[in-house]
Amino acid sequence: MPVTLALRDLASQTDLLAPGHGLCAGCSESVIVRLVLHALGRPAVVSLATGCLEVSTTRYPWTAWRVPVIHSAFENSAATISGVEAAWKALRRRGKAVPEDVAFVVFAGDGATYDIGLQWLSGAMERGHRFLYICLNNEGYMNTGIQRSSATISWTWTTTTPVGRVLPGKPQWRKDLTAIAAAHGIPYVAQTAPHHWKDLMQKVQKAVRVDGPAFINVLAPCNRGWRYPPEETIRISKLAVDTCIWPLYEVERGQWRLTYRPSHKLPIQAWLEAQGRFAHLLREEHRPLVEEIQQRVDQEWEALLQRCSQR
Amino acid sequence: MALAVSSRVPPVHGLGTPVALDGGTLVAHAMRQTRPDVVAAYPITPQTVITEAFSQFVANGEVHTEFVPVESEHAALSVCIGAAAAGARAQTATSGPGLALMWELLGVASGMRLPIVMHLCTRALSAPINILCDHSDAMAMRDTGWLLLFSENGQEAYDQAIIAVRLGEHPQVLLPVANVLDGFIVTHCVERALLLPDEVVSEFVGEYQPAYALLDLQRPVTVGGLDFQDFHMEHKRGQVEAMARAKGVLEGLFQEFAEISGRIYRLVEPYRLADAEVGVVVLGSTAGTVRYVVDRLRARGVRAGMLSIRSFRPFPALEVAAALAEVKAVGVLDRALAPGASAPPLFSDIASALAGVGLSKRLLGWVYGIGGREVLPQHIEGVFHTLADPSVPPGLVGWLGLREGR
Numbered sequence: 024m025p026v027t028l029a030l031r032d033l034a035s036q037t038d039l040l041a042p043g044h045g046l047c048a049g050c051s052e053s054v055i056v057r058l059v060l061h062a063l064g065r066p067a068v069v070s071l072a073t074g075c076l077e078v079s080t081t082r083y084p085w086t087a088w089r090v091p092v093i094h095s096a097f098e099n100s101a102a103t104i105s106g107v108e109a110a111w112k113a114l115r116r117r118g119k120a121v122p123e124d125v126a127f128v129v130f131a132g133d134g135a136t137y138d139i140g141l142q143w144l145s146g147a148m149e150r151g152h153r154f155l156y157i158c159l160n161n162e163g164y165m166n167t168g169i170q171r172s173s174a175t176i177s178w179t180w181t182t183t184t185p186v187g188r189v190l191p192g193k194p195q196w197r198k199d200l201t202a203i204a205a206a207h208g209i210p211y212v213a214q215t216a217p218h219h220w221k222d223l224m225q226k227v228q229k230a231v232r233v234d235g236p237a238f239i240n241v242l243a244p245c246n247r248g249w250r251y252p253p254e255e256t257i258r259i260s261k262l263a264v265d266t267c268i269w270p271l272y273e274v275e276r277g278q279w280r281l282t283y284r285p286s287h288k289l290p291i292q293a294w295l296e297a298q299g300r301f302a303h304l305l306r307e308e309h310r311p312l313v314e315e316i317q318q319r320v321d322q323e324w325e326a327l328l329q330r331c332s333q334r
Numbered sequence: 335m336a337l338a339v340s341s342r343v344p345p346v347h348g349l350g351t352p353v354a355l356d357g358g359t360l361v362a363h364a365m366r367q368t369r370p371d372v373v374a375a376y377p378i379t380p381q382t383v384i385t386e387a388f389s390q391f392v393a394n395g396e397v398h399t400e401f402v403p404v405e406s407e408h409a410a411l412s413v414c415i416g417a418a419a420a421g422a423r424a425q426t427a428t429s430g431p432g433l434a435l436m437w438e439l440l441g442v443a444s445g446m447r448l449p450i451v452m453h454l455c456t457r458a459l460s461a462p463i464n465i466l467c468d469h470s471d472a473m474a475m476r477d478t479g480w481l482l483l484f485s486e487n488g489q490e491a492y493d494q495a496i497i498a499v500r501l502g503e504h505p506q507v508l509l510p511v512a513n514v515l516d517g518f519i520v521t522h523c524v525e526r527a528l529l530l531p532d533e534v535v536s537e538f539v540g541e542y543q544p545a546y547a548l549l550d551l552q553r554p555v556t557v558g559g560l561d562f563q564d565f566h567m568e569h570k571r572g573q574v575e576a577m578a579r580a581k582g583v584l585e586g587l588f589q590e591f592a593e594i595s596g597r598i599y600r601l602v603e604p605y606r607l608a609d610a611e612v613g614v615v616v617l618g619s620t621a622g623t624v625r626y627v628v629d630r631l632r633a634r635g636v637r638a639g640m641l642s643i644r645s646f647r648p649f650p651a652l653e654v655a656a657a658l659a660e661v662k663a664v665g666v667l668d669r670a671l672a673p674g675a676s677a678p679p680l681f682s683d684i685a686s687a688l689a690g691v692g693l694s695k696r697l698l699g700w701v702y703g704i705g706g707r708e709v710l711p712q713h714i715e716g717v718f719h720t721l722a723d724p725s726v727p728p729g730l731v732g733w734l735g736l737r738e739g740r
């Protein structure tokens with residue numbers, strides 16, 4: 024039963040992630056999770072990776088989850104959901120009473136996805152389990168105190184890439200995980216961001232309808248780690264998309280499609296200025312670094328436009 | 335010497351259809367007969383025989399099992415954890431380095447109280463890399479909250495693979511179980527064995543009735559949540575108590591199993607120990623060699639005996655102490671090292687079992703079979719001779735079959 028995406032209907036639904044959890048004020052993760060669970064339109068079993076979301080929502084003897092959820096370890100949430108899905112198949116085959124229509128969903132951070140858990144994710148996508156993997160990409164290891172990940176862009180300040188006399192932040196660019204997921208040839212891959220809730224929910228609705236793996240990389244602004252005031256989260260999300268550092272697109276059965284095109288592509292400066300983690304880049308001496316970032320963003324954007332125009 | 339060893343009659347009796355199969359394939363049959371919903375495994379010698387044989391059952395449509403051919407052992411156990419938490423019967427198999435890669439999740443499986451069954455085909459841990467048998471892998475999982483059952487031969491590994499399912503799933507236990515079989519020695523040796531009828535096994539193991547399941551959407555549960563200083567200790571105590579209860583449950587299952595198979599198992603297996611003056615304690619397949627030597631020595635009038643430990647976890651300390659109470663000198667054979675420790679693992683357990691009931695005994699220890707080093711009857715005879723020689727001081731004597739010099 025697909026959910027209508029009318030705000031009035033959405034507002035009257037029960038949140039499947041209950042209030043009272045311990046995520047920071049201003050955190051985008053609870054916003055994203057609630058949107059995803061609403062959009063599914065069917066019951067879900069959730070697998071969580073270790074990270075902010077898991078530790079903030081499952082503190083014994085409480086839980087914020089109104090759906091069944093399992094957390095096993097940091098890197099293996101895709102394998103864990105593979106096991107749940109395999110169990111569902113086998114139990115159905117034996118005629119046991121298990122729900123007919125259920126979504127298998129993973130929520131994992133970028134550390135859990137881009138870095139330590141990439142093998143498990145890749146394995147699960149290759150095997151073709153029916154599951155939806157949501158990467159909550161806050162561009163760093165926030166649960167352990169703002170360390171760099173391979174989703175962190177160049178010259179970002181983090182606690183493991185601090186700004187010092189010889190190093191102005193993280194030297195490496197990020198990896199393009201969404202494209203890596205797409206290269207697995209799975210039925211549905213997308214990138215989205217929470218300020219565009221409709222884009223996010225529509226993508227989730229498409230993703231749960233496919234009979235196989237689906238991967239959605241969601242930008243998850245983090246006011247603590249990115250160093251901006253908590254009330255700015257949604258504006259920051261929009262800035263990421265309007266500067267094209269986080270384009271919104273989908274790859275449906277190999278077809279790349281842009282789902283949102285900013286009317287004015289803003290300079291990356293606007294993105295950098297809004298966040299304390301880039302404060303050092305605003306110094307005159309680091310102008311070349313800003314230019315370097317702008318170049319990478321432009322290159323990636325152009326490449327994406329190319330891919331999206333291909334037949 | 336090899337001839338003499340192979341001439342011993344395997345202690346195989348009871349009910350079932352006689353077959354000649356290697357231990358790995360026998361275990362795969364037990365897996366088929368215990369009807370796991372999910373099997374996830376990854377190739378590693380010497381375990382692969384099991385996964386290959388089971389894959390064939392899947393390909394033939396002989397099982398309803400969802401076989402998940404994962405990309406690593408870590409994923410194999412992760413899949414089993416997800417499946418078991420979902421309410422399914424889940425099994426896996428591995429060896430040495432594969433077990434080492436799973437290690438993080440061994441405690442996750444036991445901490446979540448998931449009755450996963452693992453067939454551990456023992457293999458030395460690297461480095462130096464080696465594919466042959468020793469117990470360094472099994473000992474590395476010793477304190478992870480898994481039940482550990484050692485087997486002497488293919489028949490025992492098969493029988494225990496069946497019993498393990500009931501044991502782990504028992505409501506008084508709810509813990510993962512490792513069925514340990516010696517790499518190559520048991521996994522690859524073709525032996526005569528008796529296969530129980532499918533229906534008999536199926537009836538014996540019954541259905542898995544999980545108390546909680548992720549797929550029970552009416553009662554949503556959070557599994558594996560954050561558990562700090564206010565509750566963690568109580569949850570851990572629950573695990574330890576379940577392990578203690580497992581002892582009695584296992585004894586009961588041995589009785590039930592005897593009724594369907596005619597094969598009687600005990601937590602520890604004494605052999606000619608009642609009037610023994612010298613006794614050797616051992617784990618796994620080496621029990622066969624020791625039994626042969628005991629018989630030879632007995633024929634020469636030496637009062638020799640053996641205690642083979644089947645249930646290593648839970649460790650039946652009282653039963654061990656009782657079995658060894660009248661033996662004058664006890665020799666413990668360890669197939670694993672504990673560098674820097676006061677004694678290797680089995681020796682430590684035997685020493686504390688004896689001390690626990692106030693028994694002071696002449697206790698000697700040897701390390702043997704590391705990385706597949708052969709253990710021959712003359713090595714074991716040497717052990718018995720040393721035990722009988724009061725001039726040798728107690729404690730760790732040395733390594734059986736070690737090349738001296740560099």
Ligand SMILES: Cc1ncc(C[n+]2csc(CCOP(=O)(O)OP(=O)(O)O)c2C)c(N)n1
Nearest residue numbers: 073074075097132133134135163164165166
């Ligand atoms: C095997 C292992 N290594 C390291 C950790 C420590 N750890 C827990 S959460 C975390 C970072 C999580 O970062 P991410 O996946 O990006 O999620 P976030 O908390 O930022 O949402 C780390 C390093 C762990 N729990 N397990």
